Amino acid sequence: MSEKFIPTQEQMRTCFILGYWATKMYLPIYLIRIDERTRDVVILAGEETEILIYPNGKWRYL
Structure with missing residues (x-):
């Protein structure tokens, strides 16, 4: 696996927290993917x- 497709530590932490919040609200998670152009x-x-979720761990709704 190429290193450019591995999330940063900050992204992994934020992804775990947001995934926890989403499932706590009974939202199904359909997809988690790294955008190959922007990481x-x-x-x-x-x-x-x-x-x-940006590489620095900051996030926003789209």
Whole structure:
């Protein structure tokens, strides 16, 4: 596996926390993927929830 497709420590921590929050609200998580161009982690959960996690661990809803 190429290192450019491995999330940073900050992304992994944020992804775990956000995944916990989503499942606590009974939102199914459909997809967790790394955008190969930007190295951002993308989470698709529930009907309309899209979350973007930047390499520094900061995140936002789309």
